Every structure is written in structure tokens, then in C-alpha cells.
Amino acid sequence: MDGVELSMENISVAYNGDITVLQGVALRAQPGEVTGIIGPNGAGKSTVLKTIFGLLTTRTGAIHMGGRDITGLKAFQRALEGIAFVPQNRSVFPGLSVYDNLLLGCWPFRKDKARITRAIAATFDKFPVLKERSASPASALSGGQQRFLEIARALVTDPKVILLDEPTAMIAPKISKDIYALTRSLADQGATIILVDQNVRQCAAISDRLHILELGRNKAEGTKEDFATDGQLKEMVAEWMNYRIDV
């Protein structure tokens, strides 16, 4: 997987025209790395991912992908450029089969039948349980399997940048471990991963770089080592998130 640098500078976003949620947020994510975004409820973490994917309009600032300004692109164009988004809320189509759910993920290249065949075969190689359940309605899968289906559906486009919003929320610990391992391995294969997670411990464990948001603004950022060695950063997270990051 070939990732590319994804950056946002001075991004401000408002819901419904006047509820300003992000105020001048900056972020940089590199290929081969997991960039974790942490912060309290309502800090704007999900809004950052939705903004990168093009679901919300920016008031100020710019988003660059591989050095190219993508601020004006619509979501489907960003998908074609290689951004994939796995939203926080359940997003499988419950009445459709596993196969058809994956087929919908191929929508950006729907005219390229050969690519669709290759993409779904590769997905089944990576996720054998989805192959076994290919004809089952998605609703018949367990919660963890549905989560894997959502991630697999995002991966069929062979994305360069993968946005994951709380991928282990409401998922059993054993499956969560597999999801974190998959996230780490996607980065190790070269993808650029941006992970929003309430689980500070797990997020810190698999991230290379962390951004802390508070009330729609950047509060702190650094590598995992910075957070483990810089006394001020370490204390901030320890006090406020009730968790001490150690390398």
C-alpha cells in the first residue's frame, strides 16, 4: 500500500452555518504511520475525519494530499484520489449480502469489472471469514464481523489514506485486539492511517504520532516518544485522560 502525506492547515468548520466546531485545526499524517487523534467528548475528532473525507465544508484553511490541494474536491473525488473512511456508526447495509456490501465499496471504479473482481478476491484472501459468509446478509454477522466488513469495504479501493473513527467502540476485547493489529499492519504496509479513538491506552500503543484536540482546537501534538519523555506532555495526558503514556 502506498500512502501519501495528508495535512490540514488552519481548518475551521461550522455545523448548520453557525455552530463553529473546528477552529484553526492543523494536522499532519505520514505514510507508514498511525496518527492518533485523542481528546474529550465533543472535541471535534470525528469532525476532523469527516472534513478530510469531504463530508463537511471548510470555512478557512486547506487540506493537502501528497502536496496537492484537495480542499475543493467532493467526497467521491477524494475516494477516487485514495481516501477511505470508516465512520463511527454502523454502516453496513444489513439486508444486503456480504458480497454486495463489498461491491458497493467498489462504486468509485464501478466501470472497471476486472478491477472489481481483483479487489473482491484480494479482500476475501485477507478476510477469509467474509468469504465464508459471502452470501449471508450482513445483518447475520456478529458485531465484530460487521466491523471487519466495514473496514474491508473501505479497503477495496486500495486507499492511500485510511480514516478510522472509533473502530473498536462497542466491540469485544478479543476482536478489538485484531482490529488494532490490522490497523498497525496496514500502516506497516505503507498506508497513511488517521485513527480517532476514545481508548487512549490502545491509541497511544499503536500510534506513531498523537494529536490532542480540545474544544475544536489543537491542544498538543508529538510523536509517541515525545508524549512519553516530555514531562509537560506526559503530565497533561496523565492528568486529563487518566492515562500515562510509556514507550
Ligand SMILES: Nc1ncnc2c1ncn2[C@@H]1O[C@H](COP(=O)(O)OP(=O)(O)OP(=O)(O)O)[C@@H](O)[C@H]1O
Ligand atoms: N451534525 C451536527 N450538527 C451540529 N453539531 C454537531 C453535529 N455533529 C457534531 N456536532 C457537535 O460538534 C462538536 C464536535 O463533535 P464531534 O463528534 O466531532 O466530537 P468528537 O471529539 O468526535 O466527540 P465524541 O468523542 O463524543 O465522538 C460537538 O459539540 C457536537 O455536539
